[in-house]
Amino acid sequence: MTAKPSLPSGSPSPSRSATPGGSTVWRAPPDRRKTAWQSVGDHLAIALGVEAVRTGRSVYFSPLADIVASLVRAEREGSLRERIRFLCRASLLIVDEIGYLPVGAGAGNLFFQLVNARYERGAMILTSNRGFAEWGEVFGDQVVATALLDRLLHHAIVVQIEGASYRLRQHADLVPEAMRTRSIHPVAQLPPRRGRPPKDRSSDHRSG
Template structure:
């Protein structure tokens, strides 16, 4: 999990390193990946699309959690993560802690299963700091994306 601007630099650097090592890479936002999978599903070619993506050495999924997913979209995203688990690399970026992913995916069980697959064999980076985009704007903070600890 990372925040701007380091987030972008880190995933681009890792993708470049993978490409230089001869791996095929693909980059898109979480919403774009779901749209691609939904289109494949609607065309009856979801298994073929998942197989095609599995052949990629690295998928970069940016902006996980910026927009909540409906149940069908959450299931497609879970299938993407699950199909990569222990087969190929995945870089995810999010402005949300894992504790909030149940809200994004509309299902705590699906979110927990997805997180389990993501963090197993992973290096999880948590970066803190202000948004680079706020520099020189006079705005010090934005609404927090941190988990509400009062609900425990």
Template sequence: MLGAVDPLKDIEHYAQVMKAPRIRESAARLAEQARSDGWSHEDYLAAVLSREVTARESSGTQNRIRLAGFPTPKSLGKFNFDYQPSLSREMVAYPGTGVFSTQARNVVLLGPSGTGKTHLAIGLGIKAAQSGHRVAFAMAVDWVARLKAAHAGGKLPAELARLRQIGLILVDEVGYIPFEQDAANLFFQLVPSRYEHASLILTSNLPFGRWGDVFGDQAVDAAMIDRIVHHAEVLTLKGASYRLRNTGIDTLTSVRAGNAA
């Protein structure tokens, strides 16, 4: 209780009860500094609590990044803008703040394979996680498989509602594999369920004009794109594959880029 011979023991007890062990550590470490610098009680308490909040925020961010399912962590700071002249740091500045998730806006990254779409998508996802948003990453075919399983179990509306609670969903590689009609319809339902409620980041090797080839229905394709781009930043990446740089495989790169056009 207060007034004990060793108040730090009281603090340790209260910290354990509150499940805040860092308060105990900060209290002991800052006590001497508070005395020598003449801090008020309020200054000392604010300093101790500030360190607890900072540590919790850092821990929460790491958990959100871990649970997002990123294949590998990639930061915006490590993106090679010099290799991608079609994109500037200024063009990524707004999505890079993570604010777009708060505003339920979308980001679409279009371009040939190897131009950095997935790297940027993950980097933006990490920024969103650092801003406090729940994030989930998966390839387009994996999202469809998840929706198929929910639909088969009669739980699609519940699954869409659960996904809507995730502030940002990243859908990688839209267009690499065409969808069957049922799969396309399920994916279409994901988009309007999030419209103006939560954010999407999508990457695709195809321009919007070719998305009908993926979903097999021009009307569904047009309705989906309309909802996606209404509140969206659309970034188009160009050029050869970064992964194949310095390999001398220029012909293969050109063929792949031509097939994706």
């Protein structure tokens, strides 16, 4: 934890991460997410998964691209329901690398079906280098992305990983301090919800 001093001290414990229906989302900008061997988000997610196994829980770990590919193949073979049921068996599902590769709209819908099947039933940990507002681009459909976030962020713990880039630390003497420490992506907000816009209360104050 010392390599990332801004990581919250109250980060998820294995017991909380594997609580049925809960989810944890690790987020970090892409230039800060990869070390020479593996990402910080990966390392933390794997550590929580290993500890969950030690406490007797079952864990399934996979990059998003592999999960989506298996769902697409299952749909083509007429076994989608069985595949989703298989991915729902584990007490904890860890989905890695959300945002590294784009997901087609149809495949995004399949992933939503998996998330919806696990919603409030099985715990999930997800790692991503993309802000939530960018998930529409990742999954090729803003409606699907909003539905995903609606379920994933309910009962969720979101951990924003900050700090200087590991890559740039190797050449700290050649890189300005501002470039080493600033985030290349601002903290993104959730996609706007459709519906009636909030009432403008400024007129009430002026009239009063």
